[in-house]
Amino acid sequence: MKIVIIGTNHAGIAAANTLLDKYPGHEIVMIDRNSNMSYLGCGTALWVGRQIDQPHELFYARPEDFEAKGATVLTETEVSAIDFQKKQVQATSKTGEALVENYDKLILAMGSRPIIPKILGNELDGIHFLKLFQEGQAVDEEFAKESVKRIAVIGAGYIGTEIAEAAKRRGKEVLLFDAEATSLASYYDEDFAKGMDENLAKQGIELHFGEIAQEFKGTNGRVSQIVTNKDSYDVDMVINCIGFTANSALASDQLETLRNGAIKVDKHQQTSDPDVYAVGDVASIYSNALQDFTYIALASNAVRSGIVAGHNIGGQPLESAGVQGSNGISIFGYNMTSTGFSVKAAEKFGLDVSYTDFEDKQKAWFLHEDNDTVKIRIVYEKESRRIVGAQLASYSEIIAGNINMFSLAIQEQKTIDELALLDLFFLPHFNSPYNYMTVAALNAK
């Protein structure tokens, strides 16, 4: 069987490795328009902010790794069309040569692209996005310029907040804008996001929330001012981070999609064409909190969905367990993690939810050093009492792993009452006998 994979980043790589390692004997052709593969964008801010010295360790796979296992890897080759009837992929190589690849099974792993704000002045120099390694390099080069002193970051989601920290670490003045009232509004309720806002403000980042960019103005072709619905600000550079959209144009007129263009898949990653699978950011994904398919762009989901597609195409039926969109962020030492829905997100999706909050020290009360406060919120459906979300925030790093337990609880449809008496270990170095997670659950109305 000949399997063609379009897109060789996290999702495409996971599918390719699964097929090559577990189901040998197939012809695998991997095509990507980029010159590199496997770049972990999560490391961009760490590198640009000089928390790590070099970007090379942010790559974990090379074309040679797949060629050594028998695959054909075509880099700098852009797919321009797919004929789903003839089962053919048309592409152009880096030398301009037209290529046609036939397939028995096709894996779409074209990922996502940043949303471009449709406002005047978009084309000016000094306006950046952060998705590819090359875009990280461009931002890094700008940060090195003495003339770039004041930076506007548009969108205080995950990428915006992380790059705001990086810019500050490089000695820049940073103005952080978001249409919402707080940072991280897609992931955390306001009471939680406020903790991050205070942390950002304490570090000298200028916060402009509830503000929408309406125009970029320039001087000699380079951005020099940003105009919002409230005011205008002189800046030397802009970084746009207002979210991702599925990069599905190659297939969205032929295959079924969600309203945002993500290619609809089932739990086997199969699209509306049985010979075509879609994985990662280009595809829909099943949310256990919502109990329906939705769109959640994360590297963790990309890897899992790639593995699932690989097994199904290889001949071993495997159903995805669904996801919770579990995520985390660490900014100037302040750590936040969440999974499933916040109260706000649950209500937006039509769920009738309640929540329980608790706050305590991370370690036992009699440890007075390095013992930070932890805030927790657990969100549950009122009628069924099933847990649909959790949020944690603290300067303590110990909180990080806890969110995974809530992820499993949501996946397994556990109720808030089942959590209340769960056996959690106790050791003073890490927690208290009255663990804040179970106390929050015990307090649930």
Ligand SMILES: Cc1cc2nc3c(=O)[nH]c(=O)nc-3n(C[C@H](O)[C@H](O)[C@H](O)COP(=O)(O)OP(=O)(O)OC[C@H]3O[C@@H](n4cnc5c(N)ncnc54)[C@H](O)[C@@H]3O)c2cc1C
């Ligand atoms: C700055 C940043 C930080 C992030 N941090 C995190 C994090 O901490 N945790 C987390 O879980 N996620 C994080 N993400 C999100 C994560 O990177 C994405 O969810 C992930 O990259 C999706 O993987 P993918 O393989 O589905 O798609 P992509 O990474 O978008 O890869 C798609 C590939 O398809 C190729 N392609 C597209 N169209 C064509 C075509 N026509 N022809 C040939 N090739 C094509 C592209 O060149 C690309 O290589 C971050 C993203 C960014 C940008």
Ligand SMILES: NC(=O)C1=CN([C@@H]2O[C@H](COP(=O)(O)OP(=O)(O)OC[C@H]3O[C@@H](n4cnc5c(N)ncnc54)[C@H](O)[C@@H]3O)[C@@H](O)[C@H]2O)C=CC1
């Ligand atoms: N730690 C992690 O897990 C990370 C995950 N990612 C993922 O990568 C994807 C893209 O990240 P982001 O671009 O940061 O998206 P995001 O969805 O996290 O944040 C986008 C932000 O932009 C704001 N916004 C939207 N339109 C706006 C406008 N016109 N003006 C001002 N603000 C506006 C939104 O309110 C939101 O806060 C997401 O799916 C994210 O989850 C990215 C970085 C880190």
